[in-house]
């Protein structure tokens with residue numbers, strides 16, 4: 001019997017975990033991403049030397065199965081637990097040291113971890129999808145990729161809605177999901193606290209994370225949502241100058257601070273979600289996953305992909321002569 005075929009839009013951690021789980025079970029999986037590589041919000045910026053993260057700075061797990069998945073990745077040398085050096089507060093008002101349980105920092109590029117999750121799935125990069133139809137994925141260049149037993153859309157909800165014109169039963173369920181933005185910056189400065197992570201108690205700046213693979217004094221700084229909403233349409237120059245000035249003020253450090261890169265994540269984190277792990281249209285064999293469906297964060301996104309894959313595999317076994325997704329509506 002020919003293997004079942006899945007087509008997946010979006011090679012972030014949700015799409016990749018779904019793709020890899022299905023591929024490991026013998027499915028023939030195509031996965032398309034508009035970017036130059038896999039990773040999505042876990043993608044990395046290449047530097048001379050090394051790399052740095054502008055997206056998710058660390059990966060954490062609240063429970064199994066993701067907790068044991070992270071331990072496994074740590075055993076493989078991909079991650080290391082965050083230990084001790086976390087500061088909360090403002091330098092001039094005193095710092096509090098804290099422990100972060102079950103939080104890991106990547107030792108290899110997070111995008112490589114996502115890439116490894118794909119297993120034998122076929123990754124098509126720089127392949128922007130313009131529409132999802134029953135059993136079919138249409139690329140922006142007009143190419144029609146089709147006859148899938150299941151199509152999975154794994155992109156942030158505001159980016160999914162325009163792809164789903166032919167699937168009103170799904171798109172109508174998505175209207176209420178909102179995302180909030182974050183500006184991220186790579187900044188280099190001298191001095192300051194010895195910590196690896198600084199959590200600011202501030203309305204403009206949220207977090208700074210030391211980037212050890214990118215050379216001395218390199219930090220990723222994440223703005224607050226409020227900052228990003230205020231500077232949503234600002235130039236990189238304006239946003240980075242405002243952020244650098246705020247960070248130096250908070251740390252009590254003098255300039256110079258060099259801003260080496262900046263990125264506005266318009267869809268950084270969902271503030272509301274659909275609930276459950278995935279949403280499916282069984283007649284049309286299309287399902288949606290990702291953090292906009294399952295809840296904010298890497299853990300929920302990963303689990304949404306794995307859970308959908310498991311449900312598809314179960315449907316395949318239980319309903320051998322029926323379409324794999326026919327047993328599914330939501331899970």
Ligand SMILES: Cc1cc2nc3c(=O)[nH]c(=O)nc-3n(C[C@H](O)[C@H](O)[C@H](O)COP(=O)(O)OP(=O)(O)OC[C@H]3O[C@@H](n4cnc5c(N)ncnc54)[C@H](O)[C@@H]3O)c2cc1C
Pocket residue numbers: 009010011012013014015032033034035038039040041042054055056057058059060127128129130154155156159182184222265267268269289290291292296297298299301
């Ligand atoms: C700055 C920042 C900080 C964060 N901090 C944390 C944190 O501390 N802890 C935590 O748990 N989570 C954090 N998150 C959230 C976390 O990164 C996400 O919840 C998670 O990575 C979402 O994964 P995903 O697979 O659902 O989506 P994504 O990673 O967004 O993947 C979607 C993919 O779809 C692709 N795509 C979109 N449209 C198309 C199209 N039309 N055609 C083809 N491909 C398309 C994109 O290129 C992308 O690769 C943070 C996010 C950001 C941005």
